[in-house]
Amino acid sequence: MIDHPTRDVGFGVYIHWPFCASKCPYCDFNSHVRHQGVDQERFLAAFRREIAHTAARIPGRTVTSIFFGGGTPSLMRPETVGAILDAIGGAWAVAPDAEVTLEANPTSVEAERFRGYRQAGVNRVSLGVQALNDPDLKRLGRMHSVEEALAAVKVAASIFERYSFDLIYARPGQTPQAWAAELKEAIGHAVEHLSLYQLTIEPGTWFERLFNAGKLTVPDEETGRALYDVTQEVCEAHGLPAYEISNHARPGAESRHNLLYWRYGEYAGIGPGAHGRLVTGNARIATATEKHPETWLAQVEREDHGVIEEEILTTEAAGDEFLLMGLRLKEGIDPRRYEAFAGRPLNAGRARILEEEGLIRMDGTRLAVTEKGFPVLNAVIAELAA
The missing domain is CATH 3.80.30.20 (tm_1862 like domain)
Known part of the structure; x- marks a missing residue:
């Protein structure tokens, strides 16, 4: 699940x-x-x-x-x-x-x-x-x-x-x-x-x-x-x-x-322009509310909520978001959690190349970006997510 x-x-x-x-x-x-x-x-x-x-x-x-x-x-x-x-x-x-x-x-x-x-x-x-x-x-x-x-x-x-x-x-x-x-x-x-x-x-x-x-x-x-x-x-x-x-x-x-x-937990976004990530059953849902304060207010008074965008994230999208968030952290990620979200393991070959270049480190059950890798974080994430 x-x-x-x-x-x-x-x-x-x-x-x-x-x-x-x-x-x-x-x-x-x-x-x-x-x-x-x-x-x-x-x-x-x-x-x-x-x-x-x-x-x-x-x-x-x-x-x-x-x-x-x-x-x-x-x-x-x-x-x-x-x-x-x-x-x-x-x-x-x-x-x-x-x-x-x-x-x-x-x-x-x-x-x-x-x-x-x-x-x-x-x-x-x-x-x-x-x-x-x-x-x-x-x-x-x-x-x-x-x-x-x-x-x-x-x-x-x-x-x-x-x-x-x-x-x-x-x-x-x-x-x-x-x-x-x-x-x-x-x-x-x-x-x-x-x-x-x-x-x-x-x-x-x-x-x-x-x-x-x-x-x-x-x-x-x-x-x-x-x-x-x-x-x-x-x-x-x-x-x-x-x-x-x-x-x-x-x-x-x-x-x-x-x-x-950053650890990709669950959170509710309340108020004008708030974003949320809700979990119902096996689905992870991205929500966004109306940005304009008075428009949000009127919608909530009509419908009890201000949500204007809602998307059930695909396994690929959830995996990508997990990488985008988790690799910002010095502690890095557990690749098994990536597999749980994405439905597939990380590409071991790409990870090995990044490790050989000194941009990531693998330490037991953790994968983390190194000090050398942080300034080029977006490129590291793109390579792992490909």
Whole structure:
């Protein structure tokens, strides 16, 4: 049964809050600005309905992680967050040690809400710091200063057992030396977890327009590789090794919800533009909801759900997704799980060639990408999936 290796991993619930105070120029996420305000009561009612509808499809699960992403979930009132958590707890069993993460902007206003989120049931926050110098924060369209961000990190550390923050590197004009210094400063505040993303020019963003007009330059490929190498070296030396290509943690402090994705577990996607992977019988189903917040809202009020795309994944598609997700992890994959999803074993000849080239390693029942292989990860995955 192909669902067996899925259910062993756990079950997560992803809640998408699609609203932001402003749209960052690099961002291609499903986020929307509503200057006239948001009717949180109406959206809460819709979240409750979609949760109940999803639970009716896949009953009997035990929730091991919950993640509030966005958008900017820290624009939600703590009461709204608490009510959504109550709805999840009413729909499924929730593990006593479930990880409940909320993404937050590190502004002084939102930091004041942290205690309310903790009381609501959130036990981990992920802060969108993005840079530790004010000129770059301004260029990235962020609404906080470095001083505000570090104050918010300090507040988070005093309230939550676990917290993380994000930084973007390969920013315009950034040198490996400057990034190394910034990263060391960040680690001094991070304690257990950092998400470090290389800036990419995404289609449809303001940065893409500037880039195409020649008004924005990003580090070239060689400098980008040097920045990546510095990231690995500095984090490793300071006790936060990479456990995934963009995520670093002290051992045991990894994001459990993100591990659920990368280990190809089962998760429900709730809210505008949320994606899910549900398991019914032997089938793995990919779901996606309506992206536009008010259109999603109207559909949920009509039909109890906002799903507009649903696909039963073929064994080939499930196998490919498993590779795409699992090989991002330093721990790699169990090839037997690939065979359970894909209905066929990995090509031993291709795997042997990649191993001889030093791009992957086979260690007992695990296949993992090496440090040499991570910078060319997409090519490694393509070769194994062929």
